Amino acid sequence: MVRMFVLGTLLVAFAVVAPPPAAVAQGRTAMHDLVPAPVSVRPAPGAFALRPGTAIASDDAGVAAYLAGVLRPATGYRLPIRREGAISLRLKGAPAHVGREGYQLDVTPRSVTIKARTAAGLFNGVQTLRQLLPASVESTTVRPGPWRVPAGRVVDHPRFAYRGAMLDVARHFHPVDTVKRYIDRIALYKINHLHLHLSDDQGWRIAIDTWPRLASYGGSTQVGGGPGGHYTKTDYREIVAHAARRHITIVPEIDVPGHTNAALASYPELNCDGVAPPLYTGTRVGFSSLCTSKEITYTFVRDVLAELAALTPGPYLHLGGDEADATSDADFAAFLNRAHPMAVSLGKTVVGWHQIAAPAVRHSPGRVLQYWGLSGSDPQVAEAVSGGAKVIMSPANKTYLDMKYDPTTRLGTTWASLIEVRTAYDWDPGAHLTGVPESAVLGVEAPLWTETIVTEDDLEYMAFPRLPAVAELGWSPRSAHDWEGFRERLAAQGPRWETLGIGFHRSPQVSWPG
Numbered sequence: 172m173v174r175m176f177v178l179g180t181l182l183v184a185f186a187v188v189a190p191p192p193a194a195v196a197q198g199r200t201a202m203h204d205l206v207p208a209p210v211s212v213r214p215a216p217g218a219f220a221l222r223p224g225t226a227i228a229s230d231d232a233g234v235a236a237y238l239a240g241v242l243r244p245a246t247g248y249r250l251p252i253r254r255e256g257a258i259s260l261r262l263k264g265a266p267a268h269v270g271r272e273g274y275q276l277d278v279t280p281r282s283v284t285i286k287a288r289t290a291a292g293l294f295n296g297v298q299t300l301r302q303l304l305p306a307s308v309e310s311t312t313v314r315p316g317p318w319r320v321p322a323g324r325v326v327d328h329p330r331f332a333y334r335g336a337m338l339d340v341a342r343h344f345h346p347v348d349t350v351k352r353y354i355d356r357i358a359l360y361k362i363n364h365l366h367l368h369l370s371d372d373q374g375w376r377i378a379i380d381t382w383p384r385l386a387s388y389g390g391s392t393q394v395g396g397g398p399g400g401h402y403t404k405t406d407y408r409e410i411v412a413h414a415a416r417r418h419i420t421i422v423p424e425i426d427v428p429g430h431t432n433a434a435l436a437s438y439p440e441l442n443c444d445g446v447a448p449p450l451y452t453g454t455r456v457g458f459s460s461l462c463t464s465k466e467i468t469y470t471f472v473r474d475v476l477a478e479l480a481a482l483t484p485g486p487y488l489h490l491g492g493d494e495a496d497a498t499s500d501a502d503f504a505a506f507l508n509r510a511h512p513m514a515v516s517l518g519k520t521v522v523g524w525h526q527i528a529a530p531a532v533r534h535s536p537g538r539v540l541q542y543w544g545l546s547g548s549d550p551q552v553a554e555a556v557s558g559g560a561k562v563i564m565s566p567a568n569k570t571y572l573d574m575k576y577d578p579t580t581r582l583g584t585t586w587a588s589l590i591e592v593r594t595a596y597d598w599d600p601g602a603h604l605t606g607v608p609e610s611a612v613l614g615v616e617a618p619l620w621t622e623t624i625v626t627e628d629d630l631e632y633m634a635f636p637r638l639p640a641v642a643e644l645g646w647s648p649r650s651a652h653d654w655e656g657f658r659e660r661l662a663a664q665g666p667r668w669e670t671l672g673i674g675f676h677r678s679p680q681v682s683w684p685g
């Protein structure tokens with residue numbers, strides 16, 4: 172045991188690479204075992220040991236309560252929150268360059284100190300601290316410890332402001348608890364936005380009081396014909412609040428004018444011919460359109476956006492705009508040129524799939540395009556960027572979590588690419604699209620479309636390990652990009668996922684421990 176500790180100390184002191192898998196399996200961590208990779212890590216000798224009476228002192232009560240809550244189940248310790256403590260979370264003293272979301276973490280044998288300029292920064296520091304504890308800290312039942320944190324200093328801040336995950340709850344509905352758990356998991360990798368794809372041909376998933384049949388009828392089925400479902404306003408508020416406690420902003424999407432069969436089926440008057448189509452449970456895309464020439468369509472959009480904006484504290488409303496193949500180009504632009512200003516007048520910034528870069532669609536203030544194309548060049552997107560648009564990078568052949576890993580993957584599709592973890596990791600969001608400089612890139616997002624994804628286990632299998640790869644692209648400096656280093660750090664996450672009960676894809680590209 173003594174020898175093990177000495178060896179652990181040496182590893183911590185001199186580690187420039189992750190420890191061998193055996194060390195990870197035995198529950199020790201090294202300062203470099205972090206995903207996403209921090210800006211700088213300086214290991215030091217020794218370790219801090221968490222004990223039953225270790226107090227947490229914090230300038231932010233929410234982050235203190237979160238940390239105590241995360242540590243409670245596995246340690247069994249009810250860590251007291253006091254004015255002074257061996258663990259302190261401080262809103263002063265951080266170096267200026269860590270910015271709004273960065274932090275400095277100092278671990279010595281006597282203390283753990285996180286300094287940041289905002290609660291979000293403290294929260295990100297807490298995620299790093301969590302990853303420096305043994306993987307068994309993620310257990311929901313009491314485990315023996317010891318709960319050691321290797322000593323050293325981490326100074327860290329994100330490369331991009333927007334680090335996102337998307338869940339398609341329209342193709343298959345996913346209940347509130349599943350969404351909350353997904354939020355918990357993405358928080359571990361410093362993702363700060365969750366985009367919810369709330370409407371599509373197969374289902375409408377959010378209650379709208381002025382148009383109640385959207386949810387009650389339009390939400391009553393899903394791909395394959397199951398029962399579907401929808402979020403009540405109370406459900407949605409609960410998701411927003413759960414995310415906010417984890418410093419994650421919800422980005423709701425109502426996809427218009429295409430991908431609207433569920434709405435068209437719910438209200439005949441939204442159709443040009445006044446006839447409601449049947450509900451749809453297949454997986455085709457591009458066949459539906461709101462009737463852009465009818466005034467009631469704009470009343471509908473205004474009502475829906477007003478209710479959604481009132482429920483959503485975050486700055487963004489995502490209005491879709493993809494695959495509107497049943498709408499002519501002229502009608503598409505005319506429609507968006509009325510719909511986008513509605514979101515703006517509600518105080519929100521418009522996000523849309525990159526098809527909204529069509530030249531006839533007017534730029535709204537702060538407009539964000541989500542790029543999902545397969546190519547490294549899109550002149551319309553580049554043109555929109557030169558007019559002031561920002562871009563979220565979600566290239567389908569890199570970030571789409573519904574793509575199969577390899578031909579044998581049971582779930583998913585292949586239209587964009589097969590995506591093994593290296594493919595998800597080995598690209599540069601700041602230099603991916605010609606004419607879109609890093610300064611125009613707001614960040615990255617990994618969408619999970621759910622045509623083939625039915626259960627929470629399915630979600631987790633497709634998201635892990637690729638979601639942490641995209642999270643690292645969003646957070647870590649370009650200079651830290653290194654596949655060999657990443658695959659070792661990723662390997663060290665495996666035992667955490669096992670402890671959390673995540674049935675992840677054991678990619679053959681990674682040497683998983685144990």
Ligand code: TNX
Nearest residue numbers: 456493494524543571573620
């Ligand atoms: C394309 S990407 C879509 C979705 C599908 C997805 C399946 C995008 C904006 N639209 O409607 O679910 O492919 O991978």
